[in-house]
Amino acid sequence: MTNEQAKNQQERDSRKCERMPSEESLLELFQSFVYEYSHKRNLAGIRNCLSPDATAIGSAAGEFWTNPDDLLASLEKDVEKIPQEMELFNQSFRVERLNDSGAVIWGRFGIRGKTADGTVFENPYCQVTAVYCLKDGRPLICHMHGSQMPHPLATNQEPWPLHALASGQHETAELYRLLFDNSPVGILHYDSNGMLKDCNQKFLKITGSTFQKVAGINLLTLPDKQAVECIGNSLKGRMGSYEGFYSSITVDKITPIRVIAAPIFANDSTISGGIAIFEDIGEHRVTQDRLQYQLQFEKMVSSVAKSLVSAPIDKIDQVIENALQLSACFFDAERGYIFQVDAEGKTLTNTHEWCAATEEPLMPKYQKYPLELLPAVLAFDRHAIDYLHFPDVSTMPETMADFKKILIEDRVKSMLLLPMLAQGKFIGLFGYDCVKASRSWTSEEITLLKVIAEMFSNALYKKSTEKQIRENEEKYRFLAENINDVIWIFDAETLKYSYISPSLTRIFGYTPEELIQSEIVVHLSAESLKTVLAYLPERIENLRKNRQTRYTEELEQITKDGRKIQTELTQNWVISQVTGHAEIIGITRDITERKELEEQRRLLEIHRQQSLKADSLGRMAGSIAHHFNNQLQVILGNLELMAFERQKNGTSSKNISDAMRATHKASEMSSLMLTYLGQHQPEGQISNLHALCNSQLAALRDQLPAAHQLILNESSPDERVNINRDHFSQILKNLVINASEACRASSGTITIDITKVLVSNIPARHRFPPEWVPEHECYICLQVQDNGIGIPEDDVYKTFDPFFSTKGPGRGLGLANALGFMRSVDGGIALSTRPNQGSKFSFYFPCVKGVSGQSAPAVKKSSRHACKVILVVEDEQMVRFITRSILENFDYQVIEAENGVKALEILKALKGQIDLVICDLVMPEMDGWQTLEALREIAPEMPVILASGYDQDFVMRGEHQQKPQAFLRKPYNSISLQQAIVQAMA
Structure with a gap:
């Protein structure tokens, strides 16, 4: 491996890691360290390879260094004395990886070079031992031991070229004792038989013992077999390493420790004993565990973030629930959940939940839960608090009594709630419940959980936004594909279309290409074409003079199959940037159906007005006819009475006969009036x-x-x-x-x-x-x-x-x-x-399908007897008087009643004495039909004649429980009255 490769490898391996690198990587790191010293003579590079609390021993010179600064100061003097590059030869190194956090490298090599004054030196018998530990995730040298053997061929050479030799034995002893007594780790010195010869105060402090109690202990007889094996390896010439729990043999104390043991060689290369570093790793373990936890926590947050960022919209809910499960399990919480606020900000709904298999889901319980019942949560909406954290729910303040009650009902022991915000607006809650055991969250944890809450907020906001965008896109696409309006661009000077939307085909039957290549006369009716050609010059002038540019009008157009349709055109006039011509950007809408609907509405309104008019006229005419016939009844009755008197006197009068005929004619006019209205x-x-x-x-x-x-x-x-x-x-x-x-x-x-x-x-x-x-x-x-x-x-x-x-x-x-x-x-x-x-x-x-007659009301003839007493029920006094006078003229006994109530009273009082009832139809309080029903309840077989100024067919329409035996239409004369009595009594 080249020096540059070694450097790159060191940089790669210098990154934070969770465990000790491989033996090959460690060897490359150490060779890089040696290269910094022997070739580059670079003290800064050496410092970068040392732990901040590194120690070192130089056996040949009897020097000890308790920190990197002292070691580098010594090496600096060495560099001044030997500034040039040194050569290494006969190199031999061995690496032993002890565990995930420790490793040892030892080796032998030769070294030659030249001092500043030109003296050449060479020593082929150098030895070195380096102990590597993980510090803040980096493998660094925490202890180093170097030694060399002098060689008789060396001329004016330094016995240990790695440092300057001390000038005297006394100074060496003092330095050794300084290192020994002030070392941050415990140090043991033992002989070749494993007998403890010396130990420092740090060792006694770690073990909780005194020198008197440990002096003379044979380390090879300790009850801890791993510790004995570690010491034994050093006495065999190998490095020993051990990490475990130390049980003191002098006091009741158990301490987590790390032990590294190395042999001590005599001048004749025999093993004279060993030295061991004894380190309390209890605090280190806590720190390591904390770092490990922090690392796992950050990895969990990173995993959640990665999954939420990359999740497709239709998978966001599932990803959120997975993230809730992952994070809740990490905190040993039994429930993780998200609540979202409705659009009005009035209710909370549990939209996402994960709960342990031992717990019952609460999502169904918390749907549209009123926000006003949770004042503490409202503080999130007002941005008054950053989170709600209750390690012990039972200690919640009285101001949150209602909230506390809800949590206790749900068996919650600890709770953490964080707000979810989107665009600065409170949109919901994210939190955890601990049910089985209480738990608290540190400020560092809450800070990172705020990041998760923000990611949840962004994911839900993204889902909501993209869902809305998709819905809008679908609406716009639907409108674009299905809109019936035709969008077009028309050159007002060449009278040609440059663009027509595809919806043209649905309305006109033409394809856009057909109409673009045609003249406008093809689809405009003659009248519409005349209108368009008339306004084009005026509108072009308005456009060029920056006057009106927007117009709306209605035109009749012709479809491809020859149909005429009504259209509405919305026009926006512009100057084309390409041709400089006046162009119309327009929308054509088929309003044929709308016009038809407008016509239907117009006709319906006419129908409604006619119905109202007919109804009003009908009520008026009916009322007039009723009162008119009542008055005619009085006139006709009086005329008949006069005629009776003259007959008794043996005289007659043409005037009375003419008056009676005129009265009948007037009655016919009344019938005609009702006929106009369909009431007769x-x-x-x-x-x-x-x-x-x-x-x-x-x-x-x-x-x-x-x-x-x-x-x-x-x-x-x-x-x-x-x-x-x-x-x-x-x-x-x-x-x-x-x-x-x-x-x-x-x-x-x-x-x-x-x-x-x-x-x-x-x-x-x-x-x-x-x-x-x-x-x-x-x-x-x-x-x-x-x-x-x-x-x-x-x-x-x-x-x-x-x-x-x-x-x-x-x-x-x-x-x-x-x-x-x-x-x-x-x-x-x-x-x-x-x-x-x-x-x-x-x-x-x-059409008439057949002829059918109406049977007369069934009357038991055996129950009828000669009619003597007649009850006349009539609200008009003059009509009552005339009717009574006519009846008495035929020797009937007459009893009068001015309304239905009075008639019932008379009938009850004279029950069995009245033979017939003549009842008017239109009366106040009780009309004729109501009176008829009430009469029949008192006297079921009482014959009744119903009298009215309306037509019989009109009166008899509808459903009536009781029917009269006869109907008498006003005005009636004595003959029609007697006929009705005969019919009723039949």
């Missing part, structure tokens, strides 16, 4: 719709101008519907006249078609009434179509409004009446119209 359903008949229309055809044609034609197309004979023929005839007449008036005076054609349609074929657009939903399987459709001017779109939903008309005042009830009529038969109307092409009204009547 005149009695219907099963009719063939085609035959009914055909019967009206001649009369309808007579009312049309000569230039207008009315055509009734043929249809199948089974189109039967259940309608009131008179009302239908009136509606058909109004429809035909309206159609004729919509046609031009010079010519016009009105066509009537009757067909059967399935419910699925009924159009949903422009359907009336708005709330009508076809529910029958099939319908008979009556269509009245004209070729007139049509109806404006804005007027379509006003067509069926009462009193809406384009024909002047006093008109507009015809279609409103038709709508009410269709409501009453559970049908509907659909309207389609086109400007200047005409309109078509389609009336849908439910």
Whole structure:
């Protein structure tokens, strides 16, 4: 090995290590040390190889050195005397590695050289022994022993060239005693038989003995066999080494020791005895153990850091749990854990935990634990403390009583908690619990654990951040790949696209390449193209004059398959850095569906307004009709009473008869008002719709101008519907006249078609009434179509409004009446119209599957008897009076009740004496239905006539537990009253 290689090897081996290097490496180190002295004459290099507490002995000169400084001072004199390089020859070295922390090197060699004054010297009989120990992880020489034998051929040579000889025996003895007495290690001197000849005070201190007690002890008879073997090896000419526990034979004391023994050679090379170094390694062991622990701790922290830094995102949780296990086991803790704070900073959740097999996991217990219940932990959030350390939980302060209670419940004896921070924000806790035994953590340990806490924080923050980034990337990728908007760049001066996004294909059917190579006329409708070409010059000018550059507009465009779609364009105008042209960076959005939805919302709002209007009008008309019929009842009743009086007197009056006829006409007007609203359903008949229309055809044609034609197309004979023929005839007449008036005076054609349609074929657009939903399987459709001017779109939903008309005042009830009529038969109307092409009204009547009659209420005839006493229940006083007067005119006994409550009281009081009840429907407190049910509870078989100004069909709608025996519609005359009594008593 070259000198340079030896130096490099020494540098490599000088690094900190846990155990003594190999014998080969140690030999290289020692040869490097010798090279520093013999060739380089470098005292600094020699010092670097010595332990700070190294000692040395030079046997030939009788010198002893207790520290490196004294040794180097002596060698410095030697270097001054022999400054030039010396030559080594006949080298022979042997290495013995004693254990992991100690080794011995001994050897023989010859040396020659020249002193400063030119004197040549040579000595072939030099010996050296070096003891290596680990110091702070480095193998260093802690003791060295050199000797030489004088040679008669040497001229003016130094007997020991490694140092200067002492001038006298006295000085040598003093130096020996100084080294012996002040040595930091115990020294023993024994003869060739192993008898202890001398020892220093350090040895006596280590063994806890006195010289008197140990003097004369034969070391070969000690009870410790390893110690005897070590001493014996030295007396055989070999180095001896021993490390163990020394049990004093003089006092009760056991001491960990290290012994190194070496032989002492006489001038004739015989062994005259030995010398041993006796060192107390108790403190050294503590230091070594502490260093070993620190090293393992740092390795554990390094391992955790390495695993967290290199862990992929999906493995971070597992790596954290492994790190918790590793660190908790290192500290003999039964539990390691991490708690994380929620986004609002209100709860703590145990997200990671490792616990010993003997312990029950606490993670399920601590989920969303309120942070306010842990005031001590809140101090972390306020950055008031760095950690919480309780070696003994039972001694926690009273201010943490709640926290202490939680820990005691979990059987925790010791605890360490450290905060986890990310970006300066408190995000959670990291800690350990000791359950079986108490433990404390040193400040050095806590400092390194803060590093682990920071690494955990960074890992969790990294996981959270990257998870959020991944989610955002997925969202952005999804939007980029699935967005329906088309992004494009358009040269406003060449009218060419330079870029179009792939989403173009989904909306327009074109590929981007197809449209880039085409003209804009391909996808713009004529109107849109005109609009675009009109605004381009103005917007180019605005751009170049730094005026408006952003625009939003709607254009109609054409897809590849010819469909027209509505689009919204957002434009940003810029000057191209390449061409200098005006460019548009735009986004096109298909808003066809949005426009349709807006139209649907508009129609729904119209429907809603119409429904509200119809509902309000219905309530108003119903109320008016009710009160109107009540007043007509009073008028008609009084007229009849007057007629009775005149009949009794044998006279008659045409005026009274005319007044009664007018009253009946007024009642019919009331019915018509309710018909408009679908609240009155005149009695219907099963009719063939085609035959009914055909019967009206001649009369309808007579009312049309000569230039207008009315055509009734043929249809199948089974189109039967259940309608009131008179009302239908009136509606058909109004429809035909309206159609004729919509046609031009010079010519016009009105066509009537009757067909059967399935419910699925009924159009949903422009359907009336708005709330009508076809529910029958099939319908008979009556269509009245004209070729007139049509109806404006804005007027379509006003067509069926009462009193809406384009024909002047006093008109507009015809279609409103038709709508009410269709409501009453559970049908509907659909309207389609086109400007200047005409309109078509389609009336849908439910098909009649069969004719069924309604059976009259079952009445036990045997329970009825002649009607004598009638209870009249009516809240209108004049109506009660007229009804009573008419009944008394027919010899009935009448009892009056102004409301339902009074009627019940009378019925209870006169139970069994009342034969019939006539009850009004609309009354305060209890209406007619409620009164009827209460009456039947008192008298189950009591016949009842229900009277109302509403139509019977309207009144009888809905579910009612009790039914009247007869219905009497106001205004009624004496004949209809008597008929109702007969029906009720039947």
